[in-house]
Amino acid sequence: MNARPAENIDTANIVGHFINGADIADANRPIPVTNPATGEVTRHVAMAKKTTVENAIAAAEAAFPAWRNTPPAKRAKVLFRFKQLLEERADDIVELLTNEHGKVLDDAMGEFLRGVEVVDYACGIAELLKGEHTKNVGPGIDSWSEFQPLGVVAGITPFNFPAMVPMWMFPMAIACGNTFVLKPSEKDPSAPMLIARLFKEAGLPDGVYNVVNGDKEAVDTLLHDPRVQAVSFVGSTPIAEYIYATGTSNGKRVQALGGAKNHAVIMPDADIDNAVNALMGAAFGSCGERCMAISVAVCVGDDTADTVVSRLQAELQDLKVGNGAEGNNDMGPLITREHRDKVQGYVDLGVEEGAELVVDGRSLRVKDHADGFFLGACLFDRVTPDMRIYQEEIFGPVLCVVRAESQEHAMQLIDDHEYGNGTCIFTRDGEAARFFADNIKVGMVGINVPLPVPVATHSFGGWKRSLFGDLYAYGPDAVRFYTRRKTITQRWPSGGVREKAQFAFPSNQ
């Protein structure tokens, strides 16, 4: 993150922050935001100082009492209007996503719509917060549990879903009655800022939703400030682990979703044509920059592997790589030049490690885009578990084929891997699929579904080192994560009746 020399910065074009219902200009430590397809610096983004983040926390704290006491049905009205505005401005948001992230437009639309689905779910908050009630838990005694908001909640999000991942968090947190401070990725900050303005336009009171742009200084401020009650994080595993350790040691509730290495198992009886098509989208969609991307295809049996590899090789000849904003490309560039070089370094490493590079995308050049951060799709065969290209998350358009002897062998590989985010199996055998889904040590499982990202009415999370914390993102878990249970027990003794002291612990026996 090198700051450019001050003289090269267009100060009118620095993304600032959104605090207490207003855009806040800031020129502190601006860093460039780049269009990855062209390599052009399109704007800069300010890195919030500690005091700026503290202002956002203070605004959120001041807004909390009134928002907490706003009836859930009224909160839902703001969310309904917000959803409407999001849909009206969908094309503008999607354009920002493609220009700053690089993903192709229809993929950007898909991400955006999956985020809006969480807003849909949050609109049902009056139903979701109803709580639990039991009459006569004891003689004349009633008891109920209610779910109270926590207060100020923070979200810290990655570059790869700049609209959807923040929308996994703040709509549910705010629907539950909390106020929120988001620290989005510094690589593609514009969509989250537009979305925050739309939420205000929908009628959200000032201070309920705030966005601070920044880096470690901003994140550390959120992790250490005692006014922040809970932190939701999505990003790479080393940072997730840091956020979880630091946040929890400061007494905060933390959910920290990390990296992944998602395996698809292709059984010999699978519908191979459909499995190959599914792998193409799941491995190379969004240039492999998805936490649910399939990065390992485990083919059971050499015949299966030979067929899958040759069909993938053929399909990859037709993969259209280019500017996500133009034409009907299938795959855009990687997020930054550094990341492209890192991914390319993994391809070099795979060759050194002895994997067979069947399709080599390293020489790809996109016409008229010499400065874009492109890398063609790469396919490795005969990858083995001792290789770093198998063990580490590459987060690029690189698919590794591993040959397994049996379903058990394939499942053992998955269970032994440090990550456990998503996985899938392609088969026509219901018994094999059921056994896989029941036993595999992974949080999200697809059966003939390559990207089993739960819909908004379920919750999203991985196992092992893909999630630190107990509760998943969005869906029913979000209501639990963003609220504190309180159980109230009440009785109204009849007037005038003299009661004796009871020294035995009360029970119904």
Ligand code: NAD
């Ligand atoms: P990242 O971990 O580099 O950054 C995530 C966030 O943390 C950003 O807001 C960033 O500014 C902040 N951050 C970075 N370094 C920090 C530090 N040292 N201290 C404090 N904060 C810091 O991740 P990324 O590169 O933006 O995103 C890609 C990663 O996110 C991949 O590993 C991917 O698997 C993961 N991801 C996971 C999920 C999931 O649901 N499990 C979803 C999307 C992305």
